[in-house]
Amino acid sequence: MNMSFLDKWRKRLHVEHPVPLADSVRADPGSVVELLSECELLRAQADSAGVELDDSAGSLEALDQLQPVWRDDPEVVPWLGNDAGLYLGTVLVRTVHGAVWEVRSDGQPVVRLASGREIDVVATGHAWADVGAPELSQVYAEVAES
Known part of the structure; x- marks a missing residue:
């Protein structure tokens, strides 16, 4: 089936030379x-x-207290887990001295602490969305005191 509007949409999204996220982190x-x-x-x-x-x-802490109604929708869980991890990372970067976003060679965003320790916040967010553990506030507390 030929749908011309999709062709135009795809062309708009096409980028000649995409900039890797890691380069973007360094540049801006x-x-x-x-x-x-x-x-x-x-x-x-x-x-x-x-x-x-x-x-x-x-x-x-407030997120940890939410009723996990999203677990009823298997399509939402991975997206919410990703967002939860990115939010945890955002809080860490904005409140823990020396914490910065870094992007692994595989494209996975992680938080690197001043000590050099790397926190895979996205994996943590997925675990939280799937089963509720570890709690986001617990991970934050552990990282903030290290």
Whole structure:
């Protein structure tokens, strides 16, 4: 089936020379931090439950208290887990001295601490969305005191 509007849409999305995320982090870390902190699905879930995500450790505690209604929708869980991990990373980068976003060679965003320790926040977010453990606030507390 030929749908010309799809061809035009695909051409618009085509990028001749995509810039790897790792290069973007080095070139403009502020805009990458903003991109990684969007977490639209998580923010919508939190907002519908009356939880404000203000990039603080307290907001992680509030997320841990949410009823996991998203687990009823297997299509939402991976997206929400990704957002939860990126939000955890955002809170770490904004509140823990020396914590920065870094992108692995495989494209996975992680948080690197001043000590050199690497936190795979996305994997943590997926575990939280899937089973509720580890709690996001618990991970934050462990990382913040190290």
